[in-house]
Structure formats: structure tokens, C-alpha cells
Amino acid sequence: MTAGMPFYVSPEQLMKDRADFARKGIARGRSVLVLGYDHGIAFVAENPSRSLHKIGEIYDRIAFAAVGKYNEFENLRVAGVRYADLRGYSYDRSDVTARGLANAYAQTLGTVFTQESKPYEVEIVVAEVGRDAESDQIYRLTYDGSVADEHGLVAMGGASDQIEERLTEQWQPGLTLAEALRLAVDGLAHDPAGGPDRELGPDQLEVAVLDRTRTRRTFRRINGDLLGQLLSDDDPTDDVPPVDHDTPRQAASNPQTQRHGDEPTPDAD
Numbered sequence: 001m002t003a004g005m006p007f008y009v010s011p012e013q014l015m016k017d018r019a020d021f022a023r024k025g026i027a028r029g030r031s032v033l034v035l036g037y038d039h040g041i042a043f044v045a046e047n048p049s050r051s052l053h054k055i056g057e058i059y060d061r062i063a064f065a066a067v068g069k070y071n072e073f074e075n076l077r078v079a080g081v082r083y084a085d086l087r088g089y090s091y092d093r094s095d096v097t098a099r100g101l102a103n104a105y106a107q108t109l110g111t112v113f114t115q116e117s118k119p120y121e122v123e124i125v126v127a128e129v130g131r132d133a134e135s136d137q138i139y140r141l142t143y144d145g146s147v148a149d150e151h152g153l154v155a156m157g158g159a160s161d162q163i164e165e166r167l168t169e170q171w172q173p174g175l176t177l178a179e180a181l182r183l184a185v186d187g188l189a190h191d192p193a194g195g196p197d198r199e200l201g202p203d204q205l206e207v208a209v210l211d212r213t214r215t216r217r218t219f220r221r222i223n224g225d226l227l228g229q230l231l232s233d234d235d236p237t238d239d240v241p242p243v244d245h246d247t248p249r250q251a252a253s254n255p256q257t258q259r260h261g262d263e264p265t266p267d268a269d
Helices: 011-027 070-090 098-115 160-168 177-189 224-231
Strands: 032-037 040-046 055-059 062-068 122-128 137-141 147-150 153-156 205-211 219-222
Touching (some): 011 098, 032 062, 032 122, 032 160, 040 062, 055 070, 055 205, 062 070, 062 205, 070 098, 070 122, 098 122, 122 153, 153 160, 160 177, 177 205, 177 224
Antiparallel strands (some): 032 040, 032 153, 040 205, 055 062, 137 147, 205 219
């Protein structure tokens, strides 16, 4: 008699099961930290891969960081780049904002979470560097499309709660880049189970910044010797060297998306 009865699950139980599934997938990933420093916003991830990035550029002053399933958050990153390019081309470069991008991501994640059979196992941050620290924007988006406006510091991944709680006590506005990176690495290396801290070197880290002192494209990856110098207690380096101009590849070449005064500067001989 029960063979023909339809299988029923309450909406509350269905949403709970999907949320538990997504959280377990995210918790398996290595953590990512996003934190402000005196000249911008720094992104630090434990990621030994040199080609599969957790951190990426979206637009002039906007960057993206994520944890979870690589193929899912990479699809989101590419969609964000297309959204930004189309909006900047159709209207103006200043119309591309982190808030607008976060809203677009929230709609996508929310739709997938409620309508698809499997939610995205991702957690992402969209950050935009402002003209000063007060105007920086950091948005954290979870698997169900929820958006949180964060300030100063945010951690994602398996031990995010413990890392964020540990670093919130030490982070403060106005840190140099070197101080911010050392603080982030200390948080990533900490064992939440109470064991000894791990050693994380430059080869195990993916680091990038949104540097507000740059004129157009503020995103910059930091690796190699420069990252080693910034993480060293014995080296006086506390920031990335200034860049006088963008290369032709970094500067936008489409005249329809350039405002007066934004023309790319040619490379010096």
C-alpha cells in the first residue's frame, strides 16, 4: 500500500540538509584570510598550487577570494569578470562596484541553493579598495546567497571561526602590509585542535593585494623573494615597491571605457 505514496520531505528539513552538505564541503578546504592594511586590502590563502588560484582580480579596484570546490568558485569568478566588463563597457568604469557584484553573486547562489539538487560548496569574499580605509568594502557571501558586510578582517574555510576569533584580538587599522601578512600567516598556521603551530613558507601561500596607491588596476600578486622579505622579521621591507605606471596589458585599451585622464601610459624605454 505504501509503494505508490510520494516521498515527502519538509522544506525545513530539505534546506537544513542542503546547508549541512555545503558546510561540510567548505570545511574541508584550507582557509583564506582577507584583511585591511594601511595602503589597501590583503588576501592570504594557504595554497601550494601555482596555477589553481583561490584569489583573483575582477576589475580595476575589485578582487575575489574563495574556498570550497574549485570548479564552482572558478565559474563564479569568471561570471563576475564578465559582469564587470559588460557593465563597465555599457555604462562607465565607476559603475562597477563590489556591492553590485555581491548582489549578483547573492542571486546566483540563492537560486542554486533553493532550486538545484545540490548547492554550491563555496564561500566567497568580494572586496573593493577605496580612496581611503574608511571607504574599503568587503562582502562575504555564503553558499545560500547570504551577504555580510565585513569590516577589517574576515576568514573563510575549515577553521575560520577560530582563526577570526584569534586574529580579531590582534588586528587593528593602520597595520603595514608586512605586519598584516605576518598576522595572517600566524592565524593560518595555528592548530585549532591545540597542537603546535605549523610552519608556512612563501611556497605554501597565495598572496595578493588591492593597493590603493596604484592609479588604475590596483590588484597585484605577491610571491617569490618579495613575499619572503615581507614575512621575514629580520628584513626592513614592510610594503610592496611603488609602481610608476601600468604596463599596456594592465592598462585598459578600449577608448569607450576610458574617462578623460585615464589614458594608458606607455612603457618607458
